[in-house]
Amino acid sequence: MGKQTIRERIPAFASILGLLVLIAAYYIVGAIRDANVAYGLKAVVNQSVVVALVATGAVFIYTLGSFDISLGAATGVSALLGAMAYNATGSLAVMFLVCVGVAVAIGFINSSLASVFNLPIFVTTVAMMSVLSAFMLILIGWNGAGDTIKVKARDVRPLDNIPFKVAILAAYIALCWFVFTLLPTGREAKFIGGNPVCARLSGINEKKLAVIASLISAVGIGLGAFLTIVYAPTLNKDTASSIGMDVIIAIVFGGMPVSGGPRSRILSAVVGAFSMGFLSQIMSMLNLGSGYGQMIKAAIFLLVVFIALGSQRGKLLTR
Amino acid sequence: MKKRPLLKKLLLSLLIPCAVLLVLEAIALGKGVRLFANADSWKLFFRAVANVTLTTFALSINLDSGRFDFSLGAVSMLSATVAGTLAQQWGIGPWPTLAIAVAVAALLGLIHGGVYVLTRIPPIIVSLGMALFYEGCAFAFTGGKGVSLVTRTDIIGFSTIGNYILVTAVAVALIVLLFDFTRFGANYRALVSGQKIAVETGIHEVGNALGCYAVSGALMGVVGFISLANTGSQQMALNFGSIGIMFTAFLPMFIGGWIGRYINKRVGIMLGAVSMALISLAFARFDTASSVQSIVSALLLVLFLIYLNNEFAILSKFRGKKEAES
Numbered sequence: 001m002g003k004q005t006i007r008e009r010i011p012a013f014a015s016i017l018g019l020l021v022l023i024a025a026y027y028i029v030g031a032i033r034d035a036n037v038a039y040g041l042k043a044v045v046n047q048s049v050v051v052a053l054v055a056t057g058a059v060f061i062y063t064l065g066s067f068d069i070s071l072g073a074a075t076g077v078s079a080l081l082g083a084m085a086y087n088a089t090g091s092l093a094v095m096f097l098v099c100v101g102v103a104v105a106i107g108f109i110n111s112s113l114a115s116v117f118n119l120p121i122f123v124t125t126v127a128m129m130s131v132l133s134a135f136m137l138i139l140i141g142w143n144g145a146g147d148t149i150k151v152k153a154r155d156v157r158p159l160d161n162i163p164f165k166v167a168i169l170a171a172y173i174a175l176c177w178f179v180f181t182l183l184p185t186g187r188e189a190k191f192i193g194g195n196p197v198c199a200r201l202s203g204i205n206e207k208k209l210a211v212i213a214s215l216i217s218a219v220g221i222g223l224g225a226f227l228t229i230v231y232a233p234t235l236n237k238d239t240a241s242s243i244g245m246d247v248i249i250a251i252v253f254g255g256m257p258v259s260g261g262p263r264s265r266i267l268s269a270v271v272g273a274f275s276m277g278f279l280s281q282i283m284s285m286l287n288l289g290s291g292y293g294q295m296i297k298a299a300i301f302l303l304v305v306f307i308a309l310g311s312q313r314g315k316l317l318t319r
Numbered sequence: 320m321k322k323r324p325l326l327k328k329l330l331l332s333l334l335i336p337c338a339v340l341l342v343l344e345a346i347a348l349g350k351g352v353r354l355f356a357n358a359d360s361w362k363l364f365f366r367a368v369a370n371v372t373l374t375t376f377a378l379s380i381n382l383d384s385g386r387f388d389f390s391l392g393a394v395s396m397l398s399a400t401v402a403g404t405l406a407q408q409w410g411i412g413p414w415p416t417l418a419i420a421v422a423v424a425a426l427l428g429l430i431h432g433g434v435y436v437l438t439r440i441p442p443i444i445v446s447l448g449m450a451l452f453y454e455g456c457a458f459a460f461t462g463g464k465g466v467s468l469v470t471r472t473d474i475i476g477f478s479t480i481g482n483y484i485l486v487t488a489v490a491v492a493l494i495v496l497l498f499d500f501t502r503f504g505a506n507y508r509a510l511v512s513g514q515k516i517a518v519e520t521g522i523h524e525v526g527n528a529l530g531c532y533a534v535s536g537a538l539m540g541v542v543g544f545i546s547l548a549n550t551g552s553q554q555m556a557l558n559f560g561s562i563g564i565m566f567t568a569f570l571p572m573f574i575g576g577w578i579g580r581y582i583n584k585r586v587g588i589m590l591g592a593v594s595m596a597l598i599s600l601a602f603a604r605f606d607t608a609s610s611v612q613s614i615v616s617a618l619l620l621v622l623f624l625i626y627l628n629n630e631f632a633i634l635s636k637f638r639g640k641k642e643a644e645s
Contacts, residue, residue: 127618129566134612135610
């Protein structure tokens with residue numbers, strides 16, 4: 001194989017370059033606008049860490065060439081039940097276990113339904129999203145305290161700090177990286193995403209891997225739900241509602257192909273989540289209205305994906 | 320190939336909508352409610368048929384070609400916003416406003432298609448970007464306030480059963496004509512069934528894809544206008560708040576696919592939409608909570624998919640049992 005030219009190498013690093021450019025832009029805009037950069041940085045971490053956790057786990061699902069749109073609703077339900085468990089017991093450990101346990105149960109139902117009945121996973125997750133969103137309304141109704149479920153802010157304040165959140169994210173990334181890179185699970189998942197027929201003929205159990213991927217992803221959802229309560233202890237029907245779509249954007253922004261396969265990387269999710277966080281903060285510092293801010297965000301998103309695609313464009317239109 | 324007689328095909332095509340109607344009527348009878356009790360029930364039913372049919376067409380045109388589109392709701396919202404604002408400023412009536420909504424939506428669809436064919440980014444990713452972009456455009460266009468036409472009785476007066484039937488009939492006729500009786504439609508079907516071979520035989524894929532996006536957009540323009548005329552306002556949505564509309568189209572699309580085995584697929588989709596509209600009407604007549612509606616709709620979708628994806632196994636079991644009994 002010949003040496004790659006710089007032009008050929010750019011797409012592989014486009015997402016990381018994009019993040020570095022955004023960090024630089026953040027500091028430049030902060031200096032020009034005389035903004036409180038340190039405070040903004042805290043906001044970036046707080047916003048990005050939950051998306052990064054859920055997206056890191058979701059990499060396993062996307063690597064298989066699957067797609068899960070119910071991640072946000074699953075995070076919301078886990079957070080609501082976690083908060084209710086805390087209010088019933090007063091124990092943060094119970095809250096943590098309920099968040100992770102509920103997320104794992106949802107992941108198991110999702111993947112089993114798709115595996116046992118041969119359902120297309122995307123449509124299954126669309127249905128699951130509707131059920132979980134409706135379940136959130138029912139839970140809030142059951143709780144009988146208006147439109148919200150609250151945990152006392154002072155009870156979770158000791159955990160609402162950056163080192164704790166970053167430590168949880170780092171530990172989860174390390175776990176996912178280990179499974180994805182050093183165990184056969186990751187290689188098999190990439191094989192299925194790249195060439196499902198060949199993988200099947202080689203004896204790889206696709207259904208088993210789909211369940212494993214959902215369970216690993218569910219742990220990320222549970223951790224995300226726990227940190228959601230820690231950051232914003234007043235939960236409502238919209239809690240975590242945008243996470244499902246943010247995760248897709250983060251993964252693609254981070255340079256991973258949405259079709260999965262061998263080019264999938266664990267770090268894509270983190271790079272993408274923090275890129276989005278910095279981008280939102282820059283828009284906020286520039287005082288761009290919500291509409292214009294979102295338009296610019298969309299344009300940058302498409303540009304980064306376009307550069308990341310590099311020379312992979314074929315003669316036929318991509319499907 | 321075994322050919323089914325026409326009557327049998329017709330009966331099988333009407334099986335799902337009739338079964339849905341019978342089940343719902345039975346439930347209504349048990350609850351002491353009439354499904355079609357008054358003019359409002361009919362209006363609700365035909366509005367649901369129009370909205371679901373057009374949204375399902377808009378989704379399936381591109382989805383059949385492997386192009387998933389998250390931006391349908393955003394196109395509907397932005398086109399209704401532009402048309403509503405112009406209707407307010409220029410004082411134009413409902414039909415010109417509808418024409419503007421359709422034209423703007425077709426243009427938005429074309430732009431979406433243009434970005435897709437120029438960048439060659441996977442369609443699902445482009446649609447995410449375009450959904451965000453169009454939501455942002457609509458928000459910026461109105462300063463986040465949305466559009467209110469509550470004083471425009473002529474536009475609100477568009478919401479009649481006759482207009483819903485007219486709009487749906489014209490849309491279905493045009494779609495059947497375009498996709499079943501023109502060269503564009505023949506090329507579309509060739510590209511759906513074999514992209515590589517179709518392109519190698521000289522079919523212009525880019526033009527066909529652009530056309531599909533424009534048609535899909537135009538249909539969402541009609542949906543946007545129907546919603547605008549019905550409520551008299553257009554609310555804004557950001558951060559993918561507009562994508563919900565798309566989810567109503569999944570069940571009718573799969574039902575349409577099943578019915579499409581026996582008659583024209585487009586007519587099948589319409590019959591699927593009729594089934595969905597009956598369910599929506601029943602929810603309204605039974606005063607069903609929105610959370611229960613979501614759960615029931617999702618369960619129906621999952622159950623139907625379980626049947627579709629395991630049809631052979633289920634039918635084999637059923638036939639085996641019958642043969643054993645005989």
